[in-house]
Amino acid sequence: MTSTPPDSPAMVLIPETELGDIVQRALARMGLAGAHVQAIAKVIVSGQRDACQSHGVYRLISCFDAVRAGKVKLDAEPTVSITGGPIVQVDAQFGFSPLAFERGLPALVEATRRHGLGALVIRRCFHFSALWPEIEAITAHGLAALALTPSHAWVAPAGGNQPLFGTNPIAFGWPRPGPYPYVFDFATSAIARGDLELHRRAGKSLPEGCGVDAAGQPSTDPVEIARGAMLAFGGHKGSALATMVELMAGALIGDWTSQESLAFDDGAGVTPCHGELVLAFDPAAFSGGDGEAQTARAETLLDAITAQGARLPSQRRFAARERSQAEGIAVPAALYAEILRLVS
Ligand code: NDP
Numbered sequence: 264m265t266s267t268p269p270d271s272p273a274m275v276l277i278p279e280t281e282l283g284d285i286v287q288r289a290l291a292r293m294g295l296a297g298a299h300v301q302a303i304a305k306v307i308v309s310g311q312r313d314a315c316q317s318h319g320v321y322r323l324i325s326c327f328d329a330v331r332a333g334k335v336k337l338d339a340e341p342t343v344s345i346t347g348g349p350i351v352q353v354d355a356q357f358g359f360s361p362l363a364f365e366r367g368l369p370a371l372v373e374a375t376r377r378h379g380l381g382a383l384v385i386r387r388c389f390h391f392s393a394l395w396p397e398i399e400a401i402t403a404h405g406l407a408a409l410a411l412t413p414s415h416a417w418v419a420p421a422g423g424n425q426p427l428f429g430t431n432p433i434a435f436g437w438p439r440p441g442p443y444p445y446v447f448d449f450a451t452s453a454i455a456r457g458d459l460e461l462h463r464r465a466g467k468s469l470p471e472g473c474g475v476d477a478a479g480q481p482s483t484d485p486v487e488i489a490r491g492a493m494l495a496f497g498g499h500k501g502s503a504l505a506t507m508v509e510l511m512a513g514a515l516i517g518d519w520t521s522q523e524s525l526a527f528d529d530g531a532g533v534t535p536c537h538g539e540l541v542l543a544f545d546p547a548a549f550s551g552g553d554g555e556a557q558t559a560r561a562e563t564l565l566d567a568i569t570a571q572g573a574r575l576p577s578q579r580r581f582a583a584r585e586r587s588q589a590e591g592i593a594v595p596a597a598l599y600a601e602i603l604r605l606v607s
């Protein structure tokens with residue numbers, strides 16, 4: 264059952280279970296194995312529930328394109344290697360990443376509890392998702408977390424004008440009392456590729472500072488920027504963070520950089536294939552106490568942020584989650600029609 268929210272005639276409201284069912288049917292029709300269908304649907308529906316338009320149900324189209332290009336292994340069985348040390352390795356076997364993360368999570372949590380800090384290394388995965396669902400899955404265990412992943416070479420280094428870095432997101436989470444952790448999750452490019460694509464599809468210009476055309480000249484046209492290069496956020500600072508992601512979640516873990524991911528894509532234009540590095544920290548192991556003073560200190564800091572009238576990252580997302588749970592998930596009507604075509 265669908266309805267239209269009064270404040271946005273271009274959106275339809277879909278109950279979460281109904282949207283989940285549609286997304287699962289669409290993924291199953293693509294030929295994905297059941298475990299992948301479940302894991303991917305959870306991530307995609309959560310994205311839409313939290314009003315993340317660039318990483319919600321729109322990503323079904325990315326999955327469809329990747330499957331149609333014949334690159335993704337539809338029934339890949341991720342293999343988890345546990346040595347008893349702090350590093351857990353998962354080989355995604357060229358499947359989509361959500362199942363690989365799900366399979367590695369219990370071992371990551373166990374390794375982090377045992378050693379105080381743990382690392383989950385995921386290799387050879389097609390990665391299309393936001394990172395915060397992974398971060399929240401870790402903070403739910405009372406652990407702090409940091410996740411990094413490259414993508415495709417779309418972004419020029421500061422001072423250059425040729426694509427080299429991915430949009431390389433960095434996400435961090437800190438567990439808090441109450442239902443919601445502190446989480447930020449952002450691309451190191453001035454705009455995520457998903458947002459560039461949504462602007463292109465809508466025929467809209469991007470804000471200034473997002474990219475250059477093929478001649479290296481500043482542009483606000485998403486088509487021209489896709490032919491040229493996107494830019495890092497914050498000039499040399501975002502550029503250095505993007506470099507760190509390439510080094511830590513590419514070179515360090517023995518998987519592809521964004522350049523190598525794009526070379527593997529070989530013009531197919533599908534979602535990037537590379538690795539991911541997820542770090543987890545047990546606050547109790549770092550504080551030398553029971554963690555209570557640490558929690559109090561963190562809460563004092565976070566409260567001081569909001570006391571100034573500033574909002575915390577993810578606050579918009581959590582408010583959208585509550586709205587979705589009460590009223591249904593808002594989906595752009597045109598996108599919803601497109602998605603229904605994937606199941607009809
Ligand atoms: P945004 O710029 O939309 O948001 C970045 C973060 O800042 C969010 O945590 C957001 O919280 C927070 N934020 C935004 N505005 C404020 C504010 N005024 N005060 C405090 N906090 C604020 O993110 P991006 O567009 O850069 O990235 C979107 C998604 O794309 C991410 O989830 C990322 O993981 C994903 N991505 C995935 C890639 C991949 O390779 N898999 C590549 C690149 C991006 P809130 O959400 O509540 O607004």
Ligand code: PYC
Pocket residue numbers: 317390391392414415430450455456457458534535
């Ligand atoms: O939005 O930049 C992006 C992105 C790349 C891969 C998945 N999302």
